[in-house]
Amino acid sequence: MSRRTFIKHSGLIAGGLILNDKLFAAISKNDFKSINIGIIGCGDRGTGIMKVMKELPKLFKITAICDTLEFRLKHAIEIEPAKSYKNYLSLLEDKNIDAVIIATPLNLHFEIAKAALDANKHVYLEKTMTHDIVQALELAAITLKHSKQILQVGHQYRSSPLYYKVKDMIDKGYLGKVTQVDARWDRNWNWRRPLPNPGLEREINWRMYKEYSGGLPAELLSHQIDFINWAFDTQPDQIYATGGIDNYKDGRETYDNIQATLRYEKEGMIGNFGATCSNQKDGYLFKIKGTKGTISLLMNEGVYYPENTTRKELETVDGVTGATKITWNNDGGFALLPEPTKDGTWYALKDFHQSVTQHKLPDSNIITGTKTAVAVSMINKSAFTNTIQHWLPEYNQIDVKGK
Amino acid sequence: MRWLYANWKFFITVAIAILFTSFIVDSEIKRFQLNGFAQGTTWQVTYYATDSLISQESIDDIFNEIDLSMSLYRSNSLINKFNASEKGIKADLYLKSVVQKSIEIYKISNGTFDITVKPLVQAWGFGVKNVSINPDKKSIKSILKCIGSDKIFLKNDSLLKSKSCIEIDLNGIAQGYTVDIIADFLETSNINNYLVEVGGEIKVKGIKSDGSNFNIGIETPDIISELPFRKIVSIKEGAITTSGNYRKFRLQGNKKLSHLIDAKSGYPIDNEMISVTVWAKDATTADAYDNVLMNLGVNQSLKLLKNTADIEAYFIYLDKNGHVTDTETNGFSKFFKKETDLKK
Numbered sequence: 241m242s243r244r245t246f247i248k249h250s251g252l253i254a255g256g257l258i259l260n261d262k263l264f265a266a267i268s269k270n271d272f273k274s275i276n277i278g279i280i281g282c283g284d285r286g287t288g289i290m291k292v293m294k295e296l297p298k299l300f301k302i303t304a305i306c307d308t309l310e311f312r313l314k315h316a317i318e319i320e321p322a323k324s325y326k327n328y329l330s331l332l333e334d335k336n337i338d339a340v341i342i343a344t345p346l347n348l349h350f351e352i353a354k355a356a357l358d359a360n361k362h363v364y365l366e367k368t369m370t371h372d373i374v375q376a377l378e379l380a381a382i383t384l385k386h387s388k389q390i391l392q393v394g395h396q397y398r399s400s401p402l403y404y405k406v407k408d409m410i411d412k413g414y415l416g417k418v419t420q421v422d423a424r425w426d427r428n429w430n431w432r433r434p435l436p437n438p439g440l441e442r443e444i445n446w447r448m449y450k451e452y453s454g455g456l457p458a459e460l461l462s463h464q465i466d467f468i469n470w471a472f473d474t475q476p477d478q479i480y481a482t483g484g485i486d487n488y489k490d491g492r493e494t495y496d497n498i499q500a501t502l503r504y505e506k507e508g509m510i511g512n513f514g515a516t517c518s519n520q521k522d523g524y525l526f527k528i529k530g531t532k533g534t535i536s537l538l539m540n541e542g543v544y545y546p547e548n549t550t551r552k553e554l555e556t557v558d559g560v561t562g563a564t565k566i567t568w569n570n571d572g573g574f575a576l577l578p579e580p581t582k583d584g585t586w587y588a589l590k591d592f593h594q595s596v597t598q599h600k601l602p603d604s605n606i607i608t609g610t611k612t613a614v615a616v617s618m619i620n621k622s623a624f625t626n627t628i629q630h631w632l633p634e635y636n637q638i639d640v641k642g643k
Numbered sequence: 644m645r646w647l648y649a650n651w652k653f654f655i656t657v658a659i660a661i662l663f664t665s666f667i668v669d670s671e672i673k674r675f676q677l678n679g680f681a682q683g684t685t686w687q688v689t690y691y692a693t694d695s696l697i698s699q700e701s702i703d704d705i706f707n708e709i710d711l712s713m714s715l716y717r718s719n720s721l722i723n724k725f726n727a728s729e730k731g732i733k734a735d736l737y738l739k740s741v742v743q744k745s746i747e748i749y750k751i752s753n754g755t756f757d758i759t760v761k762p763l764v765q766a767w768g769f770g771v772k773n774v775s776i777n778p779d780k781k782s783i784k785s786i787l788k789c790i791g792s793d794k795i796f797l798k799n800d801s802l803l804k805s806k807s808c809i810e811i812d813l814n815g816i817a818q819g820y821t822v823d824i825i826a827d828f829l830e831t832s833n834i835n836n837y838l839v840e841v842g843g844e845i846k847v848k849g850i851k852s853d854g855s856n857f858n859i860g861i862e863t864p865d866i867i868s869e870l871p872f873r874k875i876v877s878i879k880e881g882a883i884t885t886s887g888n889y890r891k892f893r894l895q896g897n898k899k900l901s902h903l904i905d906a907k908s909g910y911p912i913d914n915e916m917i918s919v920t921v922w923a924k925d926a927t928t929a930d931a932y933d934n935v936l937m938n939l940g941v942n943q944s945l946k947l948l949k950n951t952a953d954i955e956a957y958f959i960y961l962d963k964n965g966h967v968t969d970t971e972t973n974g975f976s977k978f979f980k981k982e983t984d985l986k987k
Binding site: 557558559560561 | 687689838840843844845847851857858859860861862875883884885920
């Protein structure tokens with residue numbers, strides 16, 4: 241996507257937030273065609289997406305749902321009384337379905353996405369895109385062959401106007417030369433879901449097991465890693481990660497405590513990505529630090545803190561006139577948007593709808609999704625094998641093909 | 644004797660040195676700033692002088708006097724007494740001059756600017772009391788009978804009304820007037836290089852200590868510019884005020900109701916305007932005009948301003964395709980300063 245298109249896109253969305261609805265109506269009038277959706281995977285995330293889709297009834301109609309677990313199907317039907325399937329292959333045979341949402345354990349992403357593309361469905365594939373690098377590159381190759389179909393990867397937070405604004409500010413130089421990124425996603429609980437019966441441990445708590453999951457890097461940190469890749473149009477050249485099962489020695493295999501250092505050589509930038517299940521003080525933390533300023537982000541709010549010299553440049557005004565005044569926060573920053581954004585999924589689904597109806601490449605696409613899946617795999621490999629991982633030239637084939 | 648003489652010389656040298664130093668210190672122009680909270684918003688006064696010439700309390704006193712005269716939020720204010728009265732009241736100097744100016748602009752704007760709009764503002768839920776239900780056609784029609792600045796009069800010391808149901812709301816002009824009163828106070832205190840700002844309504848005069856003009860940021864929706872106040876104007880003298888639709892509104896279903904009510908139709912303004920920033924010689928005039936122009940829309944505003952001396956304006960509005968865009972009068976475009984280039 242060209243820079244101009246990007247700015248237009250982000251600008252329109254951002255404007256819709258604070259202006260009246262006329263604006264939104266004007267840009268969306270021509271593409272209010274509802275698309276039929278099949279949900280594959282009705283766990284927390286799948287049903288969460290269903291609820292957001294119900295807020296957008298003009299855009300989506302959930303016509304089918306699929307899960308291997310009976311109680312999950314029952315729960316999902318309460319949200320939307322759609323046709324239910326236990327096998328996703330049967331759902332894919334349904335000609336009535338235009339697009340599928342894939343919200344299954346990570347190890348199933350590749351095979352289901354491939355099958356869905358082969359069945360001529362558009363795909364909204366939850367993050368992380370695939371479980372490993374081989375799958376990522378193969379899915380990329382398959383997707384590029386299916387040029388009529390859209391594949392969007394569910395890194396939903398950066399679909400919000402807030403994250404577009406941050407990318408725009410980086411492009412325009414508000415941060416100056418960025419050298420450091422600090423990202424955390426911490427919590428203080430065991431990250432387990434309750435079991436209806438003990439036999440379902442691996443199906444429900446799949447995040448605990450390497451066979452099904454990439455653990456904290458894949459389920460949480462991938463969002464921030466993906467944003468940095470996208471915002472700077474880059475990928476990490478070198479990764480060193482460390483971690484362990486340091487608190488919850490409950491038979492899990494994926495680490496409950498992880499720290500990864502990502503080196504972006506071209507940008508001259510270091511990313512520190514960490515997550516623990518044993519402290520929640522920082523929660524979600526995302527700071528991008530440059531010579532001119534820092535942006536500190538939550539999922540739906542952001543604050544810009546200029547460095548002292550930049551502050552002086554920005555404060556070249558002696559007074560401000562406005563309908564109502566915007567003022568600096570007490571801590572020396574100011575809010576990037578006047579009000580918090582909606583949940584990222586709402587914007588991500590709108591983008592998906594627009595991509596499908598207007599046949600445009602979504603911003604969270606196969607190229608960015610592949611880069612992030614590769615980076616996540618490198619983090620896990622580094623942490624599990626105690627080695628430094630390097631971005632290999634063959635990982636770039638997607639770039640060449642994609643462009 | 645020689646010793647004494649030598650010491651005399653020394654003393655004189657020291658005395659001259661001290662005198663000279665103190666003269667330099669005294670004559671250095673410094674920046675002084677006062678801030679506060681009044682009229683439901685913030686205010687600031689910045690001035691350049693050799694010494695601090697006014698106190699925070701003196702500004703607070705001005706706000707207090709003006710509020711006692713024309714605040715709808717003070718139960719004992721003159722304006723509330725007038726609104727509750729049958730025929731009118733004895734007015735103070737503040738109320739008289741604001742009403743006089745209001746009637747003048749009412750006439751110039753063919754009734755678009757109308758301080759008797761208060762019953763409508765209240766009915767639409769933008770007044771002092773909260774309202775949850777919108778007025779129906781019938782009640783608006785009946786309220787309109789009590790609207791019209793041709794039904795109020797200034798006679799000697801009194802402000803009179805021809806109908807007891809007439810009530811006035813000076814919110815569209817009082818803040819600008821307050822800015823002018825504070826500016827007058829600064830000038831009588833021998834301050835001639837200043838910026839006065841109350842709730843985003845501004846008046847400036849003179850220059851800063853480095854000889855440059857005062858710079859004023861225009862707050863814009865972030866689609867127009869990247870960060871708040873990226874449109875910057877630089878002015879030597881005069882007032883800048885802004886009226887806007889983009890933050891103060893009530894939701895009615897999915898529709899946003901503007902807080903600006905059209906006194907002629909009785910309904911909230913529903914046009915393409917997002918905000919108008921006006922320059923005039925004084926803040927009272929600028930403040931009144933920003934309301935008029937919001938109401939008129941871009942084309943009519945530009946037409947009106949072509950034949951109006953000493954008023955310039957900058958508009959942000961939705962074009963025919965629903966895209967946010969901006970334009971300004973020729974006079975206003977001369978105020979714009981080049982944006983700060985952060986990439987340099």
